Amino acid sequence: MKSKVGIPRGMFYYDYYLLWKEFFNNVGVEVITSPKTNKDILNRGVHTCVDEACLPVKVFHGHVDYLKDKANYIFIPKFISIYRKEYCCPKHLGLPDMVRHSIDGLPEIIDTEINLRKSNKDLKESVIHTGKYFTKSSRKILKAFNKANNQYKEYSKLMSRGVIPINAVGVYEDLNLKTKVSTNNYKTNILLLGYPYNIYDDYINMNIASKLRQNQIKIITAEMLEEETVRYYTSKLPKRMFWSHGHRIIGGAFSLIEEGSINGIIYISAFGCGLDSVLIDLVERKAKEYKIPFILLT
Ligand code: SF4
The missing domain is CATH 3.40.50 (Rossmann fold)
Incomplete structure (x- = not known):
């Protein structure tokens, strides 16, 4: 057997x-x-x-x-x-x-x-x-x-060509690798930010990806960005980032903010996350500097 x-x-x-x-x-x-x-x-x-x-x-x-x-x-x-x-x-x-x-x-x-x-x-x-x-x-x-x-x-x-992993709402194995995010008809681009197990688990995040899509909002996640891009932006931090997930969250957010590709950020964080207490602050400050609306959902 x-x-x-x-x-x-x-x-x-x-x-x-x-x-x-x-x-x-x-x-x-x-x-x-x-x-x-x-x-x-x-x-x-x-x-x-x-x-x-x-x-x-x-x-x-x-x-x-x-x-x-x-x-x-x-x-x-x-x-x-x-x-x-x-x-x-x-x-x-x-x-x-x-x-x-x-x-x-x-x-x-x-x-x-x-x-x-x-x-x-x-x-x-x-x-x-x-x-x-x-x-x-x-x-x-x-x-x-x-x-x-x-x-x-x-x-x-x-993913780096715009496929949302796990079909955006948590079904990795149902992803037939063809689920492209349509770039048509979207007036608003929102960066859904956080650890993959928070942003792709639709029970934890109360199905936020579907709700945004129903409102014709295009979702971007940090996993869609190239590794080199993410690391280029974290290399500009005054101190070296030594958490790997931190690279993706900070580098992803900073690149999209500085390149003017997003209209807002929704950061999904788990209560009690020590790493997020640092990362959230860095992202929020950068968003404020570029006048990008930022909301934290815990
Ligand atoms: S403390 Fe934060 S980074 Fe660590 S497992 Fe929990 S949510 Fe993830």
């Missing part, structure tokens, strides 16, 4: 699901995901997770709780760093341990460490570590990953 790996629909799901799913499928493993966030998932998260955690971490716990008796493994990578000399939020790297200590009756957790702080070459080790749960052949594992990664790169290119 095929092994089943559960990938919870939260946190880094919105960045890397397609890559992981293809990789696991290529090594002969079935992937299952939890449903879109709903009341039941949120309740599960609130009951299992520690009170102090931010909302996305609680929601993630709810997704794991849903999957725990449906899969042989749950994939919860430990994200330490996704770029050289940069870090992820401490809650990203503590996620597998938090889950392990909060939820009873879990299957085995695949908690591969992703740490590219020193070199991208370390990714190879992480990939082999993950694949070894299912096959002894490192060659087969790397081949499976390279194939998945090529497909993922195509998807990433589409």
